[in-house]
Amino acid sequence: MKYVADKNNRPVYLQIYKQLRQDIIDGIYPPGSKLPSIRLLCDELSVSTVTVEHAYALLCDEGYIESRERSGFFVIFLKSDGFAAPAETRTKHSIAPQSYHTYPDFPYSVLARTMRKVLSDHADVLRERSPNAGCGELREAIKKYLTRNRGMSVESDQIMIGSGAEYLYGLIITMLGRKHIYGIESPSYQKIEQIYSAADVRHELLPLSHDGIDSAALAKTKASVIHTTPYRSFPTGITASANKRHEYIRWASKKGRIIIEDDFESEFSVSSKPEDTLFSLSPHDNVIYMNTFSKTISPALRVGYMVLPKCLVSEFEKKLGFYSCTVPTFEQFVLAELINSGDFERHINRVRRSLRKKKEE
Numbered sequence: 151m152k153y154v155a156d157k158n159n160r161p162v163y164l165q166i167y168k169q170l171r172q173d174i175i176d177g178i179y180p181p182g183s184k185l186p187s188i189r190l191l192c193d194e195l196s197v198s199t200v201t202v203e204h205a206y207a208l209l210c211d212e213g214y215i216e217s218r219e220r221s222g223f224f225v226i227f228l229k230s231d232g233f234a235a236p237a238e239t240r241t242k243h244s245i246a247p248q249s250y251h252t253y254p255d256f257p258y259s260v261l262a263r264t265m266r267k268v269l270s271d272h273a274d275v276l277r278e279r280s281p282n283a284g285c286g287e288l289r290e291a292i293k294k295y296l297t298r299n300r301g302m303s304v305e306s307d308q309i310m311i312g313s314g315a316e317y318l319y320g321l322i323i324t325m326l327g328r329k330h331i332y333g334i335e336s337p338s339y340q341k342i343e344q345i346y347s348a349a350d351v352r353h354e355l356l357p358l359s360h361d362g363i364d365s366a367a368l369a370k371t372k373a374s375v376i377h378t379t380p381y382r383s384f385p386t387g388i389t390a391s392a393n394k395r396h397e398y399i400r401w402a403s404k405k406g407r408i409i410i411e412d413d414f415e416s417e418f419s420v421s422s423k424p425e426d427t428l429f430s431l432s433p434h435d436n437v438i439y440m441n442t443f444s445k446t447i448s449p450a451l452r453v454g455y456m457v458l459p460k461c462l463v464s465e466f467e468k469k470l471g472f473y474s475c476t477v478p479t480f481e482q483f484v485l486a487e488l489i490n491s492g493d494f495e496r497h498i499n500r501v502r503r504s505l506r507k508k509k510e511e
Contacts, residue, residue, distance in 0.1 A: 284311025333373030362394035
């Protein structure tokens with residue numbers, strides 16, 4: 151085996167996970183094949199069984215492998231050039247709507263302390279107008295956060311700040327134009343369809359199956375842009391499997407196609423790490439990543455951000471670079487301080503530990 155584990159680069163289990171995942175995607179371990187035993191990997195890498203077990207658990211959580219009692223771990227990920235047969239689809243009539251999950255509030259004392267610190271440390275710039283794409287301090291903080299936690303290698307000039315996801319949807323439509331047909335999950339968050347309708351752009355409703363957009367519908371759609379929420383799509387709660395995420399990426403490999411990835415709520419995945427983003431998995435530089443702070447901190451902040459593929463940065467600047475940033479400078483500095491201080495990630499980790507504990511009860 152060729153696997154390596156750098157003990158000086160923590161966490162080690164993620165190194166093992168990424169190497170195994172890549173070999174599965176590349177077909178070195180084809181569907182149905184058995185992975186090396188935990189004991190074998192432990193001996194070769196000189197790591198504990200807990201470390202390898204953690205890596206295998208992540209691969210199981212994300213749908214790359216499955217554990218078979220007394221037999222080991224087997225690959226279930228299927229990378230295909232075509233599309234799978236249609237699965238049972240979910241319709242508005244067959245799903246009971248769910249409420250968004252409620253999570254423990256971000257500690258008010260931490261938020262208040264951070265606001266006081268920002269007022270004290272940055273009084274000279276808080277009354278200044280924000281750069282159009284957002285303050286450099288917040289864009290740089292988000293860049294580093296995405297690198298640490300989402301495996302996304304981006305530059306700060308790819309990140310655009312705006313007052314929530316709905317505002318950013320409108321910017322995307324203006325940037326991409328009305329020549330596209332937009333594919334939307336069905337059912338989905340109601341405002342998504344309302345925004346596309348209000349913008350008077352053509353859109354198709356793509357029915358969901360048990361693990362994401364139905365394969366047959368995706369293969370037949372005339373849409374050149376799909377808007378998807380891979381983690382816990384509302385109102386169904388469906389999370390796209392590893393197979394489905396790679397299917398989206400294969401669909402987008404055709405010239406002129408774009409994916410809008412709405413990563414809302416994914417930070418609170420009960421998995422040992424958040425699900426892989428389409429942005430980080432895709433080699434095609436055509437995924438627009440979106441997220442907000444409405445669940446992780448407070449909906450009162452009304453702050454969201456999108457990460458553009460490199461190929462669209464100049465297009466955005468040319469068409470929309472004159473738009474003023476809609477988020478006050480003060481709020482941007484508060485968010486940057488929360489991220490840079492570690493308070494933001496500590497809160498997320500507390501919530502995820504609490505959710506995992508509840509799941510195990």
